[in-house]
Ligand SMILES: Nc1nc2c(ncn2[C@@H]2O[C@H](COP(=O)(O)OP(=O)(O)OP(=O)(O)O)[C@@H](O)[C@H]2O)c(=O)[nH]1
């Protein structure tokens with residue numbers, strides 16, 4: 001039996017969470033077309049007959065604009081060490097400043113780094129080849145693998161390249177779970193994902209989900225159902241209006257999309273209520289950040 005930890009790092013929006021989901025074959029990490037979707041450490045567990053890999057998806061590296069951003073960057077910085085392999089994800093294009101800065105950080109670490117060049121489905125072949133050439137001059141990567149995480153192309157090669165660096169070891173988690181996140185955390189993330197997809201500009205970035213009640217119970221027919229009551233926290237009164245929408249249409253649509261995904265993931269029914277609350281500038285308020293569980297490194 002082999003087991004080990006693999007972290008996934010890179011600039012925001014390059015497809016780290018999409019890659020993790022396709023590596024483990026399950027949708028655990030939320031994905032959106034907006035940068036800074038992932039806010040903390042998200043684990044995804046891969047199992048086969050003789051190996052268990054614990055993937056650690058991290059927030060995209062960016063220049064923080066508030067205290068929440070600083071927490072996110074700290075979480076990412078931790079992922080450069082204390083693991084068996086680092087997957088460094090970038091788009092299959094010439095490296096940008098953010099990538100060059102990440103490479104500088106890698107230079108201080110002795111962990112093998114596999115470079116995953118993503119989104120090859122939308123990048124011309126010549127550009128991909130050029131990117132491989134440039135990156136190979138910059139750092140002694142254990143390997144460089146072009147993939148399309150979205151189409152699950154090349155993802156099996158990434159798994160094969162990881163295996164030589166994984167030592168003999170005991171199971172780290174039971175083999176029937178895909179993450180160590182609680183149902184409550186998964187629900188909060190799915191709701192946030194739907195708002196990221198449905199709203200624009202700063203509004204979804206200023207949303208946090210706070211669970212008030214999470215109670216597993218049974219319907220009158222004896223089927224399992226969870227009663228969930230959440231607060232949707234936003235930063236401004238004006239944002240609250242956008243979140244609720246005309247005659248409540250936005251809130252209704254978003255919550256019904258979330259409920260469908262949550263019931264799929266949990267494999268049971270839920271009953272979910274929500275309230276929208278304003279907490280001015282919560283992203284710069286340490287005690288609110290902590291109360292929403294977003295202080296991952298403390
Ligand atoms: N065309 C294409 N799009 C992709 C691919 N992988 C991811 N994407 C898209 O890129 C966007 C960002 O994907 P995420 O997986 O959320 O990126 P991330 O790196 O986790 O982003 P942060 O959590 O914000 O750091 C989404 O719109 C994805 O659908 C790919 O292989 N091809």
Ligand SMILES: [Mg+2]
Nearest residue numbers: 016017037038
């Ligand atoms: Mg992500």
